[in-house]
Amino acid sequence: MAMARSRNIGVGVIIVALAVLGFLGAMIIGSTGLMVFTGYGMLISIIIMVLTLGNPFFRLPVQVLSFGTHRLGIFRKLPGGWHAEIPRTSGVSCALNCQACELAWVGCPIGMLQRFVIEARFPFYILGVFLIFGVTLGRTVCGWLCPFGLLLDCVNKVCTHKYEPPNWLRVFKYVYIIGLIVLAAITAFVAYCRYFCFGAMLGIFPYWLTWNTVGWVWLIYHLGVFAAYISLSYFSHGRAWCRYFCPLGGMLGLFAPFSLIRVKHDWKWCTDCKECVRICPMGLDPRKQNLMFRMECINCGRCITMCKTGSLAYSTPFTLDAPSKTPTPEGVEA
Amino acid sequence: MASGAGMGRSVRRLGKRIAGARLDPYLVARVRFLLFVAALLVIAVAFVAGDDWFVSRFATYDWARDLGF
Numbered sequence: 249m250a251m252a253r254s255r256n257i258g259v260g261v262i263i264v265a266l267a268v269l270g271f272l273g274a275m276i277i278g279s280t281g282l283m284v285f286t287g288y289g290m291l292i293s294i295i296i297m298v299l300t301l302g303n304p305f306f307r308l309p310v311q312v313l314s315f316g317t318h319r320l321g322i323f324r325k326l327p328g329g330w331h332a333e334i335p336r337t338s339g340v341s342c343a344l345n346c347q348a349c350e351l352a353w354v355g356c357p358i359g360m361l362q363r364f365v366i367e368a369r370f371p372f373y374i375l376g377v378f379l380i381f382g383v384t385l386g387r388t389v390c391g392w393l394c395p396f397g398l399l400l401d402c403v404n405k406v407c408t409h410k411y412e413p414p415n416w417l418r419v420f421k422y423v424y425i426i427g428l429i430v431l432a433a434i435t436a437f438v439a440y441c442r443y444f445c446f447g448a449m450l451g452i453f454p455y456w457l458t459w460n461t462v463g464w465v466w467l468i469y470h471l472g473v474f475a476a477y478i479s480l481s482y483f484s485h486g487r488a489w490c491r492y493f494c495p496l497g498g499m500l501g502l503f504a505p506f507s508l509i510r511v512k513h514d515w516k517w518c519t520d521c522k523e524c525v526r527i528c529p530m531g532l533d534p535r536k537q538n539l540m541f542r543m544e545c546i547n548c549g550r551c552i553t554m555c556k557t558g559s560l561a562y563s564t565p566f567t568l569d570a571p572s573k574t575p576t577p578e579g580v581e582a
Numbered sequence: 583m584a585s586g587a588g589m590g591r592s593v594r595r596l597g598k599r600i601a602g603a604r605l606d607p608y609l610v611a612r613v614r615f616l617l618f619v620a621a622l623l624v625i626a627v628a629f630v631a632g633d634d635w636f637v638s639r640f641a642t643y644d645w646a647r648d649l650g651f
Contacts, residue, residue, distance in 0.1 A: 376622075383618045
């Protein structure tokens with residue numbers, strides 16, 4: 249087993265190295281499109297490699313790194329500006345939250361989708377991005393990369409679980425997607441970003457703090473929206489936004505059942521202790537492995553950490569189809 | 583004619599059946615491959631069709647000012 253795993257990690261390292269070389273090549277020839285493509289290829293392959301290790305311990309460093317990367321854009325607003333004259337800033341990607349950064353390589357797909365609708369153009373790029381992320385990472389993006397995910401994981405530590413919304417409410421995020429598209433078509437305006445986005449607070453606060461370009465009214469309004477979502481998470485679950493509202497998570501969830509990365513379960517070693525069900529921040533039952541689990545699981549790996557028997561493990565293109573830990577359930581000889 | 587409550591029950595039952603469905607691993611692998619090919623094709627079409635109008639549009643700060651940033 250150990251030998252097989254080390255060989256598999258080797259494959260991951262080669263893929264990461266190829267993506268890094270491609271990224272450097274793109275930087276040398278100055279192709280923004282290729283840089284975006286190889287940059288995300290690098291990120292995806294790094295995460296697949298980390299997951300191959302089968303240890304969710306690495307999730308927090310990846311989340312913190314991702315949070316930092318998504319906030320790099322604010323530096324260009326500091327006095328003296330960091331590469332203020334360059335039309336693209338290396339490393340800044342707003343793929344997961346809007347920070348209104350004109351220097352970023354890519355923008356939030358939800359904001360861009362509305363733009364495409366307003367301009368009456370078919371969103372090839374957006375569809376391509378959702379497809380490529382969906383079939384590779386799926387909702388691992390939510391669990392490992394999303395900057396709000398990091399905040400909500402902090403809320404999850406202290407939330408009260410007083411209110412348990414029904415499961416069917418998860419459909420609401422798809423209603424949200426349809427609603428924001430219809431709203432953009434009718435109003436010809438990115439209404440969702442202006443009024444309802446959870447991420448707007450993260451976007452505008454650094455600007456208000458560093459450059460004071462944000463009006464008080466908008467700051468207070470978005471602070472209220474942010475507080476409302478956080479309160480919901482506090483009284484129900486840490487990941488309430490991801491479960492019921494996040495349109496980005498919903499779009500990724502459509503393709504997540506076919507993603508390369510998933511959490512697999514083996515009944516052979518399971519003692520039915522239900523610890524995995526209790527600990528799941530998304531309120532799922534990893535033992536069922538049904539369509540809802542596939543669409544909603546954010547691959548955070550908390551269930552894998554909690555499982556003492558090794559019944560749960562990550563399944564990636566580089567892992568063998570066997571539990572990653574030595575199974576030693578009670579009453580069963582290893 | 584089905585009553586509102588009956589219809590609601592049917593929808594809930596259908597929802598539960600879809601949520602509880604288990605996917606065949608071979609089907610998943612095939613669909614994944616097709617989606618991956620489709621993703622590359624769609625991105626290629628986007629580049630060929632010059633669908634990058636938003637790069638110039640978003641390279642300005644004006645749209646962000648409109649949002650109160």
